[in-house]
Amino acid sequence: MKAPPAETLGAFTDNDLSPEDFRRAGHAVVDWIADYYAHPERQRVLPDVLPGQLVDKLPSGAPQQGAAQEEILADFERLVAPHLVHWNHPGFMAYFAAGGSRPGVLAEALSAAVNNVGLLWYSSPALAELEEVTTRWLAVAMGLPVEWFGMIHDSASIATLHAVIAARELAAAKARESGAELDLNRIVMYTSEQAHSSVEKAMSALGRGAEACRKIRCDDRYAMRPGGLERAIARDRSAGLSPIAITATVGTTASTGVDPVPEIADIAAENGLWLHVDAAYAGAAAILPEMRRHFAGCERADSFVINPHKWLFVQMDCSVFYTARPECLRSALSLTPEYLRSSTSRAPQAQRSGQDARAVNYMEHSIALGRRFRALKLWFVLRSFGTEHLSKVLREHVRLARLLADWVAEAPDFELLAPVDFSLVCLRYRPTGASEAETDAANERLLRAVNATGEFFLSHAKLEGRYTIRVAIGNISTTEAHVSRLWELLRSLADR
C-alpha cells in the first residue's frame, strides 16, 4: 500500500519490447520498407498464388511462446509477402489506385505509436483538432464550402451510409412536422446505373434492399439522365413511396463518368431530397483549377465524399466525408452515455475557459464511437508535398491517360469505350471482323495475358454490355515509361 518514489513512476517492466529493442526492430522494418521501395521491379504486381496457400503455410493456432522481431519480420518476408498484391507498384492500374506515398507510412507509424483514440474531443484533442484542420485544408484546396463539417471515415461505403442515415433523419423530421410518420418500408433513393455498389449497399444496410436504390439510366457519356431521375421520383411518389436522397457521382467507378450535378441539385431542391455526391476517386482532381468544371454544383450538395486514399497518395484508410448538415447526423446518431458525459463537450478545462463550443465530438456524428488518428497521415501528406506538387502529379496522371487515349484512338484495332476526363482509360481490342462475343472473349484473354506478365495489373468493367479493359493511372510513381510499356504489351499480346 506504500507508494513508490516518484522517479520510478512510468518505468517500464519487461512486459513489452524494451525501447531499445523497439528501436533496433524499427530500424530493420524501415530498412525493409526502403529496400522494398527501391526495387519494385523485383515484385510481380499480382502474385502467382492459389487460394488457401498462405493458410496452409501457417499453424492452426497462435504460438504459445513469443518470437523475436527479427524472426517475425523474416517470416513476413518469407511467408506473407509472396501473397501481397503490390498496390504501390507503378504498374498497378486496376480498380482505382490506392497509392499511399512514403510520408504516409511515417504518419501511420506515429499514429500507431501514440495510439490515440478519438471518442470525444477530451479523449484526444490532437486527433479531433487535426481532423478538423486537415479536412478544412482539403475543402479549401478543392474549392468546396469551407463551412462544411468534415470528418474522416475508413471507406466511402461507410461515409455514404452516414449520408443516407442523415437523409432519412431529415425526411423523418419533415414527416413529423406535417404530423405524419416516415414509413421505413417505403423509403427509396436514387443514383445512376453507373454508381458505385456502396449506394445500393447503404439501402441494403437499412433493410430496404438494393432494389430500393433506383438506378437511373445514363447517357452515352455514362452520366445520369436528369429526365429519368425526375420521372422516377414522380413515379415513386405517386406509388406512395418516400424518396429520401439522390447520390450523384463525379467520376464513376467503371468509366469516371460525371453526373450533371447542377441539374440534379435542382431536382433535389425541388423535391426536398438530400443530395449526396460521391467523388471518392475523382474528387482529388478538384485541386486542379482546370478540372473544377467537373465539380460544378457540388457546393449545393448536402454531403460529399472524397477518398484521399485513392488519388491523393494517402494510405488506406482515409475517406473524407463532408456535410452541410451535421445536425442531421447528430440527431440520428448522437447518444452520450454517462461514462462519457462530463468529459464530452463539457471538458473541465473547456468549462472553466468558456471555450466549450469549439470542442468537436466526432462520436456524435458517426456510428463508430472510437476512431483512429487518421488525420495525421492526411496532414503528413499535405505537408510533405504541398498542393503544388500534388497538383503536378495529378496533372501528369491526366496527361498520361490522355496520351494513352490518343494512342488507342489512332490504333486501327483498338478503341476507346468512354471519355477520358480524369486518369482512367477504358479501352478494348477490336479485331477486324470479330463479333461482339468474340471481341469480349479476346479482351478477357488479353487482360489475363497482361496480368500474367506480372508487370501490370489491370481490371475490367462492362460498359453497355461490352467487356472493357480499364487502365487506372494513379500511383505516385507511375511515369510515361510505364504507360508506354503497357501500350506495347497490350498491342503485342492482343496479336497472339
Place this chain on the structure above:
Amino acid sequence: MKAPPAETLGAFTDNDLSPEDFRRAGHAVVDWIADYYAHPERQRVLPDVLPGQLVDKLPSGAPQQGAAQEEILADFERLVAPHLVHWNHPGFMAYFAAGGSRPGVLAEALSAAVNNVGLLWYSSPALAELEEVTTRWLAVAMGLPVEWFGMIHDSASIATLHAVIAARELAAAKARESGAELDLNRIVMYTSEQAHSSVEKAMSALGRGAEACRKIRCDDRYAMRPGGLERAIARDRSAGLSPIAITATVGTTASTGVDPVPEIADIAAENGLWLHVDAAYAGAAAILPEMRRHFAGCERADSFVINPHKWLFVQMDCSVFYTARPECLRSALSLTPEYLRSSTSRAPQAQRSGQDARAVNYMEHSIALGRRFRALKLWFVLRSFGTEHLSKVLREHVRLARLLADWVAEAPDFELLAPVDFSLVCLRYRPTGASEAETDAANERLLRAVNATGEFFLSHAKLEGRYTIRVAIGNISTTEAHVSRLWELLRSLADR
C-alpha cells in the same frame, strides 16, 4: 510509343520521397517513438489544453510548398504532441485501455508501406488469408468455436451493426417463409440497461431509434435479468412488434458486469432470435482458463465481438467479429458489381486449380467494400508475445485490480460499487455522514483532482445513480507501483 528497355521499368521518379530519404526519415521517426516509449513519465497523461488551441496554431489552408520530413516531425512534436492524450501511459486508466504494444507499431508501418486493400481475395490474398488465420487463432485461444467465420472491423460499434443487419435479414427470411413481410417499422431488439451505447446506435442507424432497443433491467451485479427479458419479448410480441435480436454483454462498459448468457441463449432459441455477444473489452480474458466460466454459453451465440485493440495490446483499430451464420451477412450485403466480378471468387488461378472455394471475399460480408490490412498487427502481436505471455499480463492486470479492490474494501472511507471480475475497479470515496449528493460531488472533485496531477487519467460512470470512479487497468506497462501510487493519490486527495 516506343517501350522503354525493361530494366528501367519500375524505376522511380522524384515524385515521392526517395527510398534513401524515406530510410533517413523513417529512422528518425523510429527514434522519436523509442524515446517516447523510454520516458512516458515526461508526459502528462491528459494534456492541459483548451478546445481550439491546436486549430489556432495551424494555418487555415494546406501549404502550397512541401516541407522536409525533419520539419514535419519537428512540428508534430512541437505543435501536435502537446495535444495528445497518452493512451499508452501506464497511468491511463480511463474508459478501457486501448493499449497498443510496440510490435503492433511495426506491423502498422509495414501495413501502411505495402498498403494492400482487401476488396476480394484476389485484391490481396495475403490480407484475406492472414485475416482468416489470425481470427481463427484468436477463436482457438479463447475457446470459441473454430468453425465460426471471423473478420476484422474498425470498431465494435460497426461489428454490432453488422450483427443487427444479419439478425434482421434472418427475421425477414423467416417472415417470407411464412408468407409475410418483415415490417421495418416494428423491429425491436433487446439488451441490458448496462449495455454499450453502440447497441442503441445500431437501432438508430436502422432508423428505429434508440427506443427500439429495449434496455432490460439488471440485478445487483449489473447483469441482465432473464425474467425481464422474457417479459419484454412477450409484451412486444403481443403488441405486434417484431423482435429480431438480443445483445448480451460479457464485461459491460460501466462495471464489467456479465449477463447470464446461458439463460439468454435459451430465451433467444425459444423465441428464434439472433444472439449477439458483446465481449469487446472482456473477451481477451477468455484466453485465461480460470476466466472461461464468464463465457459460458457464448458458444451458442450467432455472433460475438471482441476488440484486441482494447485488452489484447493491438493498436486501434482491430475489432474481431465472429458469426456462426455468415450466410445471413452475405444475403444482406453481398453485391458483386461487374468490375469486381471475374476476379471475385473466380480468380483466374483459382479457376484453373479448382481451389475457388477457399477464397474468402470479405467484401461480401461487410458494408465497407475496401479494408485495411489490419490482420498484420494481430499476427505481429500474437507472434511477438505468444499466448503464454499475453496470459501472464492479463492475469497480472486481474491481480492488480483485485489488490486495489482489497485496499478499497479495507479502507473505512472508500467503498466498492461493483464486483471486480476482470481488471476494472468501480469505487467511490464515502465521507462519513455525507449525503448521496454530497458524496457524488466529492467524488467528482476527487476524479478531477487525480486527473489534474497528470499522473493518471480516470473516468467515471453512474451505477444506480451513484457517481462512480472507474479504475480501468489494461495497459501493458501498468505495474503494481502505478496502482499503489494511484491508491495513495486517491486517499490523499480525497482528504482535502
